[in-house]
Amino acid sequence: MGIFSKRPAIDYAEQERQIQEAKRHGAQLNREIYGRITDGTATKEDKRIWNAGRKRSGRIK
Numbered sequence: 001m002g003i004f005s006k007r008p009a010i011d012y013a014e015q016e017r018q019i020q021e022a023k024r025h026g027a028q029l030n031r032e033i034y035g036r037i038t039d040g041t042a043t044k045e046d047k048r049i050w051n052a053g054r055k056r057s058g059r060i061k
Helices: 012-039 044-056
Strands: none
16 A cells, blocks of 8 residues: 555455354354254254355356
């Protein structure tokens, strides 16, 4: 950024840490939903989230 820019400088290490934390959290939620699906206690919302994740998994990294 330029000297007179009002935007703060980007902390790439912090940004990468946040991305990795979000991925860990998403994977944990996915495991919980999968567990509920396999034991038969999943809600309609769980199934919707699971199916959306299966369809989009190839496009989102």
